[in-house]
Amino acid sequence: MNGWTDTILGDEIDLAYGKSLPAHVRQAGPYEVFGSNGCVGHHEEPLIAGPGIIVGRKGSVGEVAYSEGDFWPIDTAYYVVNKGGHDWRFLFHLLSSLGLKGLNSHSAVPGLNREDAYSIGVSLPAQPEQKMIADALDVVVDRLKLEDEAIALSQDLKRAAMRVLFSNGLRGEAQKETEFGPVPATWDESLLDDCATVQTGAAKGRKFADAEVVEVPYLRVANVQDGHLDLTEMKEIRIRKSEIERYRLQLGDVVLTEGGDFDKLGRGFIWRGELELCVHQNHVFAVRPDREKMLPEFFAYLAQSPYGKAYFLKVAHKTTNLACINSTKLKAFPVPVPPTLDEQREIVAILDAIDRKIDLHRRKRAVLDELFKALLHKLMTGEIRVADLDLSALTPASPGKAA
Template sequence: MSEVEIKQERGWKRYPAYKDSGVEWLGKIPEHWEVKRLKYISRLTYGDSLSGDTKGLGDIPVYGSNGLVGIQRALAPNTFAPCIIIGRKGSCGKITYSESCVFAIDTTYFIDARTVNSSICLKWLFYVLSLLELDKSSQDTGVPGLSREFAHNQLLPWTGLIQQQAIAQFLDRETVKIDTLIAKKERLIELLKEKRTALISHAVTKGLNPDAPMKDSGIEWLGEIPEHWEIMPIKFALAIPITDGPHETPELHDEGIPFISAESIKNDRIDFDKKRGFISPEEHKRFSRKYKPQYGDVYMVKSGATTGNVARVETEEEFNIWSPLAVLRPDTHITTTNFLFYAMKSKPFFYSVELSWSFGTQQNIGMGVISNIRIVIPPLTEQQAIAQFLDRETAKIDTLVTKTRISIDKLKEYRTSLISAAVTGKIDIRENLTPSPN
């Protein structure tokens, strides 16, 4: 289903008459509906502890506060099917629905046929609960986790079983359409990212001239390169040896000099909104004796989950960095900032990083290892042309990715608003379908 088709179906009818629910988040509800506390509709049952020796291959899904966490092989499920699992600790308030029997662990509550009366459709209740923002319990009380008393006292819209079933069936149908479209758009983003990487990799290893004479690079995963290009360890293309930030934890302040680390290297840029905090001018001066950021430097994350991420320094403003970032300053007689950046964004370079990193508590790669990774170096004029080409072409792809993400966000907003409209009675879906059994 296309977005246009979804928009065309938005002209849902309203109920003939409404009344004030007396609940702020509900507003007005259909005149024949009621408002009830959750404890008069259902009760939350605590999940059970699960010992480590029962986890492994099996056929019983195990659910924690954030959803499916694994498979159980020994004990029987502790819920009936279908069931609702609610995060109690950790991802408190997260709502998950399962059509099958599961084992809900002790960081959760669950609701199944044993804990609701016969006038309740569990799938309808799942949709209602998903709107309650139960995670606010710990924020409001200051106590970690979701209080069962808090959840039981939540006020919900209530209508008869037949209409509950109709609402659930309607939302199942409509959300599947939206989810399918979202999945297609997410796949499009994946393909665009793959195309972007392939474009960069080809340009920095093969050049822009398809008729250029080629030679064997002598590197299996690199293949042929233009005959007049060179291959060298990256350290020979740099003005200074690879360095990094201080190997100490500075005192952070509310103002001063921005201090960044690995989390700031995001989407090929330095995101100063993700800075660690600020350091004092005195600390900045002291740290700058080892390394002072300079426009045109290239940073690579060398430890942690984002090892290999790269960004250029594109500001003259003062800031400083921490030790998880490796600094590469190009020798302008050999390479340019932009070409070096794209070379480090290529698939062959990242493959070399992956082959070279080590694992402790987290993946990391040493500066000496980075120094010896080989890159392809064209003449400077070609480097400039390649970088300009990639700036232009990657910008086009990035624009498409951004537009697609905005479209996904709008679809997710519509999905939430549609669920809200159906379960609070803002739209009348009774003519749309025939209710199915619970």
């Protein structure tokens, strides 16, 4: 392949065992400790000189991580011995492209079988071209990191804005204390049941006569992500035809999860009619506010705010790692409401602007992720060459800032 060398992976690298380092014996230090799923801590001394590559052996089988500096791989992971003297970043991208996650053994204790990995055929360019390929891929990787940072910063801004807006209002007015935190003194308090309808969802697994059953898309907890609805993987549920309208999502409904991790309890987002017909499962509520009293968007943001989180955590049924609320507790939510709908609209407009910024960075990140996957495959197979690429548009105008 234009001067590339055909070989097998085992002739170019070894996968060596890491060494146990339990968390209780680690001493705080500058060196990263890697397990099968990436960095799991730090230690005062390294085991292996960097740069280096770590490959998941147990647990997150075939996951590939990179360490720029010296590091300590523990015994759930392999570290790479670079027998062929290849460019380290090229080797990292190569291993990421080989589908090592699919080499999970079928023994009683699943893991990555080294012999299976060693037998994989690869074609390798000379080291100068390896570095050029790695540099090209790293341009996209660096841009992905910038988008991740922009998303994180925007989410921090949103949390700070909600904290201020729902405790001080728009104009920094006097506060009154409530059980769930301070709110503006001029805001009235109503139970959610007095200003909205709470609709419970359809349960899976019920038995029906085939003649009365239809299969329709339904919204699950998995579709309600942190800050947005993810409808990329929709499933269908069997329900009676007569029940469709009972469980159907309507434009402007606030979909609210009944449970999950403590920090994700009560995630609430607006249903914008993304699907013509969609119902919701029984672990997702549909809250339908009386629009003469409260805007749906206002309640969605209130549910995500520190005030809303404090209420849900207070009333939730809790286990070690999870919490959940029922419809009775949700209906009893004490909603602090500004005296005018115009004030609600102003608050929503501020938070909507931040959400649009977050969504823009998410969409840019998704495009970059697809670009990276395509480039990874085409560059590693020689289908395209670095000389054919122009990635200058991905270089930010100002270092450290996403465009």
